[in-house]
Amino acid sequence: MTALGFLYPGHSGEDDYPRIEQLLGSDIRVDLVHTDIGEDAHRVDALLEMGAPARLAAGVEQLRLSGAEAVVWACTSGGFVHGWDGAQEQVRALATAAGLPASSTSFAFAHAVRELGVRRVAVGATYPEDVARLFAEFLTAAGLEVVAVRSSGIVTAAEVGTWGEADVLALARAADQPDAEAVLLPDTALHTAAHIPALEKELGKPVLTANQVTVWEGLRLADRRVNAPELGALFTREPLVQV
Incomplete structure (x- = not known):
């Protein structure tokens, strides 16, 4: 049994995690601990506070007791808003507090894009x-080329959590560009685990979503690879050969 630990802010799209655990169809356990979200606002000052060390450290002990082998801060905006260097420091502090390998959803996107062997991405x-x-x-700092950014202008995670499949598909279509090799949908408040096959079929290319890459990152930290086609191209690829 491989146990993965996730620190998830508040309550919006967290039911993606038991769904993903089920779709993995293996001896993987996904443990979720909710952190205090503070003010629910996609605003820089609120996001900086959401990912503050004290808020993350508060959930660490519970994950340690669960037997987690790795921990991931399951929040995209609460990571990248600190910038590349600040997000790295956030993860280092989390690893120190947990005594475990650690990462965040922001870095999960960067690592997942590399795993796919692509460089040009569009963001919805x-x-x-x-x-x-x-x-x-943040993605540019990771060495990626962002060919398009589509913003929906939503301020709260609570509103994002109400979106259904049609809304997610519309966002992905609006973001996609012919020269994008993959489409990225950040925000762990967005329910996407049930929609990834439809998204990739619609766009004809890999689609990376926040909760999907977050769990993949936990598996990567635990040195586990699981073939799960219902979770998209990211979960069906062989490891790339590093030259």
């Missing part, structure tokens, strides 16, 4: 424009 963000652009800057 639920966030306001300024926050969406910060995600694009």
Whole structure:
């Protein structure tokens, strides 16, 4: 049994995690601990506070007691809003507090894109424009080329959590560009686990979503690989050969 630990802010799209656990169809356990969200706002100051060390550290002990082998901060905007260097420091502090390998959803996107062997991506963000652009800057710092950014201008995770399949598909279509090799849908408040095959069929290319890459990142930290086609191209690829 491989136990993965996730720190998830508040309550919006967290039911993606038991769904993903079921779709993995293996001896993988997904443990979720909810952190205090503070103010529910996709605004830079609120996001910086959401990912503050004290808020993350508060949930760490519960994950340790669960037997988690790795921990991931399951929040995209609460990571990249700190910038590349700040997000790295956030993860280092989390690893120290947990005594476990650690990462965040923001880095999960960067690692997952590399896993797919692509470089040019389009972003479909639920966030306001300024926050969406910060995600694009984070991806650029990771060495990726962001060919398009689509912002939906939504301020709260609570509203994002109400979106259904039609809304998610519309966002992905609006974000996609012919020269994008993959489409990225950040925001762990967005329910996407049930829609990934439909998204990839519609766009004809890999689609990476926040909760999907977060669990994949936990598996990567635990040195586990699971073939799960219902979770998209990311979960069906062989490891890339590093040259």
